[in-house]
Amino acid sequence: MKILVCITHVPDTTSKIAFTDDNTKFDKNGVQFIIGPYDDYALARAVELKEAHGGSVTVLNVGTAETEPTIRKALAIGADDAIRVDAEPLDSYSVARNIAHYAKEGAYDLILMGRESIDFNSGLVHGMVGELLNLPSFSPVMQLDIEGDTAKMSREIEGGKEFLEVKLPFVAGCQEPIAEWKIPNMRGIMTARTKPLNVVPATEETVQVSAEKFELPPEKGEVKLVDPENPAELVNLLNNEAKVL
Amino acid sequence: MHIKEEHNLIRQSVRDFAEQVIHPKAQELDEKAQFSEDITRQMGEMGLMGMVIPKKYGGQEMDYLSYIIAVEELARIDSSQAATIAAHNSLGIGPIYYFGNEIQKEKYLPQLCTGEKLWAFGLTEPNAGSDSRGSKTTANLESGKWVINGSKIFITNGSSKMSAGASVQTISGRKEDGRKEYSCIIVEKGTKGFTSRTMKGKMLWRASDTSELFFDNCTVPEENLLGQRGNGSKIMLSTLDRGRLSIGAMGLGLAQGAYELALKYAKERHQFGQAIGKFQAIAFKISDMATKIEAARRLLYHACWLVDTGQPFSKEAAMAKLYCSEVAREVADEAVQVHGGYGLMKDYDIERFYRDQRILQIGEGTSEIQRLVISRHLGI
Numbered sequence: 001m002k003i004l005v006c007i008t009h010v011p012d013t014t015s016k017i018a019f020t021d022d023n024t025k026f027d028k029n030g031v032q033f034i035i036g037p038y039d040d041y042a043l044a045r046a047v048e049l050k051e052a053h054g055g056s057v058t059v060l061n062v063g064t065a066e067t068e069p070t071i072r073k074a075l076a077i078g079a080d081d082a083i084r085v086d087a088e089p090l091d092s093y094s095v096a097r098n099i100a101h102y103a104k105e106g107a108y109d110l111i112l113m114g115r116e117s118i119d120f121n122s123g124l125v126h127g128m129v130g131e132l133l134n135l136p137s138f139s140p141v142m143q144l145d146i147e148g149d150t151a152k153m154s155r156e157i158e159g160g161k162e163f164l165e166v167k168l169p170f171v172a173g174c175q176e177p178i179a180e181w182k183i184p185n186m187r188g189i190m191t192a193r194t195k196p197l198n199v200v201p202a203t204e205e206t207v208q209v210s211a212e213k214f215e216l217p218p219e220k221g222e223v224k225l226v227d228p229e230n231p232a233e234l235v236n237l238l239n240n241e242a243k244v245l
Numbered sequence: 246m247h248i249k250e251e252h253n254l255i256r257q258s259v260r261d262f263a264e265q266v267i268h269p270k271a272q273e274l275d276e277k278a279q280f281s282e283d284i285t286r287q288m289g290e291m292g293l294m295g296m297v298i299p300k301k302y303g304g305q306e307m308d309y310l311s312y313i314i315a316v317e318e319l320a321r322i323d324s325s326q327a328a329t330i331a332a333h334n335s336l337g338i339g340p341i342y343y344f345g346n347e348i349q350k351e352k353y354l355p356q357l358c359t360g361e362k363l364w365a366f367g368l369t370e371p372n373a374g375s376d377s378r379g380s381k382t383t384a385n386l387e388s389g390k391w392v393i394n395g396s397k398i399f400i401t402n403g404s405s406k407m408s409a410g411a412s413v414q415t416i417s418g419r420k421e422d423g424r425k426e427y428s429c430i431i432v433e434k435g436t437k438g439f440t441s442r443t444m445k446g447k448m449l450w451r452a453s454d455t456s457e458l459f460f461d462n463c464t465v466p467e468e469n470l471l472g473q474r475g476n477g478s479k480i481m482l483s484t485l486d487r488g489r490l491s492i493g494a495m496g497l498g499l500a501q502g503a504y505e506l507a508l509k510y511a512k513e514r515h516q517f518g519q520a521i522g523k524f525q526a527i528a529f530k531i532s533d534m535a536t537k538i539e540a541a542r543r544l545l546y547h548a549c550w551l552v553d554t555g556q557p558f559s560k561e562a563a564m565a566k567l568y569c570s571e572v573a574r575e576v577a578d579e580a581v582q583v584h585g586g587y588g589l590m591k592d593y594d595i596e597r598f599y600r601d602q603r604i605l606q607i608g609e610g611t612s613e614i615q616r617l618v619i620s621r622h623l624g625i
Contacts, residue, residue, distance in 0.1 A: 069250050183261045186292025186305040
């Protein structure tokens with residue numbers, strides 16, 4: 001089974017978010033980058049499926065050379081090889097077009113990714129890739145097992161869960177608890193050194209969306225502490241000051 | 246500094262492991278003074294044992310800096326687990342790899358590199374600490390067998406269920422000029438006449454295994470001699486030179502952990518209407534911590550670079566061990582001060598860090614012995 005896992009290169013969840021260039025660009029200064037947490041779940045499940053059924057795991061990232069340490073970590077976790085599409089991931093559609101091009105070329109049985117990236121959180125790419133490849137796509141997939149050429153999965157839906165059976169190939173946007181994150185061990189880090197990381201040109205140059213401006217949420221106001229012995233005061237504040245009751 | 250992309254990945258991976266696997270249990274294991282076989286096995290699975298040993302013996306074939314970064318990251322969270330790894334790699338595996346013959350390496354290293362078993366180095370004795378040549382344990386060659394008598398003390402990884410044996414420093418006779426001849430001998434657990442006992446009542450490294458070893462007419466085959474007969478001192482000095490770097494890493498990691506705790510607390514704790522970190526009295530303490538840690542890190546990594554490039558490193562290793570362990574003391578002490586009364590309570594990690602730092606100026610050569618080593622390199 002050939003599995004493709006698409007990963008994003010995103011700021012660590014504890015990063016301080018700031019913008020530059022008149023609030024049109026994310027300020028990368030001093031920011032630590034990681035594999036997108038949802039992509040990390042997808043990768044962990046892909047490695048488990050490979051261990052159970054054989055085959056290979058390829059990771060793909062649309063990004064510039066600065067994403068290579070993140071890709072190398074994915075190789076250390078257990079992917080066999082990697083593709084970096086040499087382009088700035090500026091909008092979901094161009095990223096999806098690039099992924100679809102190389103996914104088609106590789107003829108994968110399964111295309112996994114996170115349900116969304118944690119930088120711009122659009123959650124669109126898996127659906128677009130499915131559409132571009134004329135494959136079904138599902139998200140958010142929380143459980144995924146393969147039997148022969150069929151997958152059994154569960155998906156979160158409004159108010160409950162949906163259990164599905166689907167023929168390979170397809171595209172899935174994943175989230176916990178599909179698998180547990182894997183920490184690369186020392187052997188994985190050493191073998192990742194020599195695993196192939198192929199840099200390929202972007203096929204899709206047209207970026208149809210550009211960010212006009214980013215805005216941070218307003219700063220949190222002062223916190224008021226209410227004595228636990230005084231619930232009347234709490235009710236009064238919620239009622240008259242916060243006006244939420 | 247000579248940091249590669251790979252070193253950052255090693256740091257991040259060991260950091261994630263230490264935070265996710267070790268930290269949730271560190272306080273409880275410390276409180277109960279309990280060695281954890283489960284965590285030790287998981288550290289083996291992470292590949293933290295035999296990090297610099299070639300793959301053909303089951304190691305990871307990494308450079309020395311990688312190993313030092315791993316120890317540093319463990320000590321940032323829990324010194325006890327860092328001690329298990331540092332002692333096993335530097336003192337357990339090290340002498341067998343650097344001085345063992347091919348048969349000994351093939352016999353012992355694979356199981357020690359997977360973390361299935363631990364190995365100890367028996368040097369210190371009740372009456373021979375800094376004066377290691379004052380040791381009394383003897384090994385006499387009788388009918389093709391070494392008969393060992395004596396005892397060792399403060400031996401890390403010597404008595405847990407995972408311990409497979411020890412390399413033991415002995416007096417194996419007299420040289421022609423009448424001086425004592427020292428030899429190192431491999432003694433496997435289960436050998437008749439060899440017993441070990443876990444030492445209780447430690448103030449620190451409470452979740453690591455510290456033991457006493459006893460040899461009572463303990464008899465092992467002649468081929469258990471490690472290296473050449475009479476080169477026990479050379480093995481000991483070489484082992485301690487490298488071991489010092491890992492104790493330096495423990496000092497650096499502990500200082501880093503203590504500094505981060507202080508920094509976090511200084512931002513959260515409010516007094517006189519503002520976070521205490523806003524007061525210069527506290528801000529300057531934290532600035533000094535960060536500065537000392539950066540200096541310590543550069544000194545230690547430079548010594549590792551000397552090792553990795555095959556240059557003499559004995560002086561720099563002693564300097565790094567001395568400086569990192571003293572920075573650990575200074576930073577932990579000031580970090581407790583930042584925490585105020587809470588820093589004295591076991592609910593706060595800094596209390597454990599404050600205790601754990603104290604061995605670093607004593608173990609594997611006291612600060613005074615490091616100064617002696619350095620002064621000799623300076624020609625004094």
